[in-house]
Amino acid sequence: MSEEEPLTSNVRPATDALITVRIIKSFPYRNVKNLIIKDIDLKSTTPAQLFTKVITEINxxxxxxxxxxxxxxSLKIYSQAHGSKSMNLVINFDNDKDLVxxxxxESISDKGLWDLGVRNETEISIFNWEEYIEYKKNPKEEW
Known part of the structure; x- marks a missing residue:
């Protein structure tokens, strides 16, 4: 009988997680920079609190x-650890209803990130909603 090693994304507790925030400056030009946030409590941190933290880091x-x-x-889940990623390299167009x-x-919920499906090693995008809607209508890449 062989013992399997746990996935690295499942080793850290929800109260001490690591997430990546993808800061999107431009959709058509694919200007994205990652911000790694360590030691975040997914159970008590709300989307509004995460947003404030990221804006502070940017500034x-x-x-x-x-x-x-x-x-x-706006904030939207881009991908989960060990899950499939979007074919679009900038943002995940799928399932706005569940992933935003x-x-x-405006916060979709006052629940903690954990209750909204964010887990350890989740990637979350921060972006401008109007630019996202425009890009979603015509996802043309520029150079």
Whole structure:
């Protein structure tokens, strides 16, 4: 009988998770920069609190200076650990109803991220909702 190793995404508790936030500056030009957030409590952190934390990081870290001229107002799950990823390299177009955590600055729920399906090693996108809708109508990539 062989013992299988647990998946690395399942080893960390929900109160000490790691997530990646994909900061999207431009959809057509695919300008995306990742922010790794460690030691986040998924059970007590709400989407609004995560949003505030990410905006603070964008406005204080020098690496995100080029990303400061976008009005970010939405959060959406891009992918889960060990799950399938979207064919689109910028954002996941699928299932807005279930994957959007914050839309136009309005929290979809006051529940914690855990209750909304965010797990350890989840990737979440932060972006401007109006630009997302425009890009979704015509997902043409520019150079």
């Amino acid at each position: 204080t870290l020098g690496a995100f200076r080029p990303f400061r001229n976008v009005v970010y107002d 955590l914050l839309e136009k600055g």
